[in-house]
Amino acid sequence: MRSPELRLDIATVCLSGTLDDKLAAAAAAGFDGVEIFENDLLVSTWAPREIRARCGDLGLSIDLYQPFRDFEAVPPDVFEANLRRAERKFDVMQQLGADTMLVCSSVSPDAVDDDDLAAEQLHELASRAGERGIRIAYEALAWGRFVNTYEHSWRIVRRGDHPALGLCLDSFHVLSKGSDIAGIRVIPGAKIFFLQLADAPKLRMDVLQWSRHHRLFPGQGAFDLSTFVGTVAATGYAGPLSLEVFNDVFRQSDPARTAADAMRSLVILREDVSNTGPVQVRERMRVADLSTVSAPAGYAFVELAAPAPAGILAAMGFVHIGQHNTRPIQLWQQGDARVAVRAGVSERIGALGVATSEPLVAAQRAKRLLASGMSDVDYDDPAVTAPDGVGIVFVRPEGDWMADFTPPEPGMVVNTCGITGIDHISLTEPFDDFDQIALFYRAALGLEPEPEAEFAAPFGLIRSRSASDRDRRIRIALNVATLRRGHWAPAVLDPQHIAFTSDDVVTTAMAMRALGAPLLDIPGNYYDDLDARFALPPERLDLLRSYSLLYDRDEHGEFLHFYTHMLGSRVFFEVVQRIDGYAGYGVVNSPVRMAAHRQFRLANAPARE
Numbered sequence: 001m002r003s004p005e006l007r008l009d010i011a012t013v014c015l016s017g018t019l020d021d022k023l024a025a026a027a028a029a030g031f032d033g034v035e036i037f038e039n040d041l042l043v044s045t046w047a048p049r050e051i052r053a054r055c056g057d058l059g060l061s062i063d064l065y066q067p068f069r070d071f072e073a074v075p076p077d078v079f080e081a082n083l084r085r086a087e088r089k090f091d092v093m094q095q096l097g098a099d100t101m102l103v104c105s106s107v108s109p110d111a112v113d114d115d116d117l118a119a120e121q122l123h124e125l126a127s128r129a130g131e132r133g134i135r136i137a138y139e140a141l142a143w144g145r146f147v148n149t150y151e152h153s154w155r156i157v158r159r160g161d162h163p164a165l166g167l168c169l170d171s172f173h174v175l176s177k178g179s180d181i182a183g184i185r186v187i188p189g190a191k192i193f194f195l196q197l198a199d200a201p202k203l204r205m206d207v208l209q210w211s212r213h214h215r216l217f218p219g220q221g222a223f224d225l226s227t228f229v230g231t232v233a234a235t236g237y238a239g240p241l242s243l244e245v246f247n248d249v250f251r252q253s254d255p256a257r258t259a260a261d262a263m264r265s266l267v268i269l270r271e272d273v274s275n276t277g278p279v280q281v282r283e284r285m286r287v288a289d290l291s292t293v294s295a296p297a298g299y300a301f302v303e304l305a306a307p308a309p310a311g312i313l314a315a316m317g318f319v320h321i322g323q324h325n326t327r328p329i330q331l332w333q334q335g336d337a338r339v340a341v342r343a344g345v346s347e348r349i350g351a352l353g354v355a356t357s358e359p360l361v362a363a364q365r366a367k368r369l370l371a372s373g374m375s376d377v378d379y380d381d382p383a384v385t386a387p388d389g390v391g392i393v394f395v396r397p398e399g400d401w402m403a404d405f406t407p408p409e410p411g412m413v414v415n416t417c418g419i420t421g422i423d424h425i426s427l428t429e430p431f432d433d434f435d436q437i438a439l440f441y442r443a444a445l446g447l448e449p450e451p452e453a454e455f456a457a458p459f460g461l462i463r464s465r466s467a468s469d470r471d472r473r474i475r476i477a478l479n480v481a482t483l484r485r486g487h488w489a490p491a492v493l494d495p496q497h498i499a500f501t502s503d504d505v506v507t508t509a510m511a512m513r514a515l516g517a518p519l520l521d522i523p524g525n526y527y528d529d530l531d532a533r534f535a536l537p538p539e540r541l542d543l544l545r546s547y548s549l550l551y552d553r554d555e556h557g558e559f560l561h562f563y564t565h566m567l568g569s570r571v572f573f574e575v576v577q578r579i580d581g582y583a584g585y586g587v588v589n590s591p592v593r594m595a596a597h598r599q600f601r602l603a604n605a606p607a608r609e
């Protein structure tokens, strides 16, 4: 028998707004159906029949009504009242055209620890539901009073033994408890009535708080959703993949944006399961039109807009090698590092030129991951816009794109300072979009996440997350201020930088200083601490100190780096040297860099009127 098409659902609780905002957003993002969260219905001005009609107009089915709470294992009088309450909800569901009701395990003080009673009462509920064509999906909440594991909920469903009684599996409840998911394999797929998906960051906290405030869409947290979905799908489960994410930020965010992020996350999850999951589920999970990503060949260029960058670039040894034939873009180069300087827009990294053997395919993939297209006024090559507004231009490694640039007068001065290429770019993202943006870059460029870091900067905590391809040709570091409160922090909006590579950062720093490059001075305390921590040879330490070079070390090797001043108020450059495969980004030195930038700005601020 062929299983029905895979359906993708989202719970209305994931999205902000009124029920109509939520439904419109879910439909626009391409979802097939929704879980109606009871509260969203209760506050709606639409009667259940009108909600059904609206969903019909939008092409959405209502696949679950939820939650029905505190039903089972109660004394007879409470049981009678609960059955009556359930019948009223069945009425609503019939008007909605919803055929599955989620019953979550009881947290009620009325409940008793008695599996037989729970099973018997759920059996009775299911037989009443069954008469109305409704099914009961029983879900173990991780904080359920007596039933809080999927194994326990399955024992009760089996004992309840009714065709209209089955399980709801929710990845959060299962994975937050560290349960062994191998036990899912013995559950017949037909008895799994519904599958809810949520990721979450690793946090040590009360599981209810964790669930109600910190859930994330798949791929944005620390859970292995791919193995979980593969395992459930391998039972023969034929229902929807449904996102159920309780998240404080999403509850306040534009629902259209959240729904698109949610859909992207499902696309990426399906791709993962279709590549690595059990063989029998791979085809079912496959995403149509999602081409595989070929490894990027590196940064072809980074497009930058900044106030008068030519002076700094020249002082860093870059050469102006071309002017775009039709656009206000100058190309500057040193070694394999190319900076496309765009005139006339606000200070920012505008686009990443990513070299890849199949630019069109790469752009199609990014669009399938819900990137918006980039206007072709900007680039002739296939290009998209990442969710943070940064363009990604896919060009061939051969460099044909450079044919659009006319070289300037011959006989230009070449002052190379030893820069060989682009190591990484670093962007500061808004807190609210951080996880989605990180996931997008990873999936669109085929990058793998690197360890996350958190550090105390002068004006607050910064979380830093980076990703790179396997060959380390493309590295992206994303930073976020974990909170933004009040007006004390300086108005440096979302700093961004380009880090160039050098094979000999000392020589590069010397050459740049000789050319008058505005390099950032690092205070002496930093070097005293380096001495304490690393016991570097005194001559080496002196060299670092005299050129304001920063230093770090990991289990692979060493890292030397230095920074320029801000070009205007947000963009700056870094030069790095990785020795013996140092894998990080010198994040421990970021607070020193930030304080130094702040110091410089204060010292050079125009005097107040």
Ligand SMILES: O=C(O)c1ccc(O)c(O)c1
Binding pocket: 066, 067, 102, 104, 139, 141, 170, 196, 211, 212, 244
């Ligand atoms: O937090 C809750 O109460 C709750 C309700 C319904 C669910 O499906 C769930 O996973 C959690």
Ligand SMILES: [Mg+2]
Binding pocket: 139, 170, 196, 244
């Ligand atoms: Mg749930």
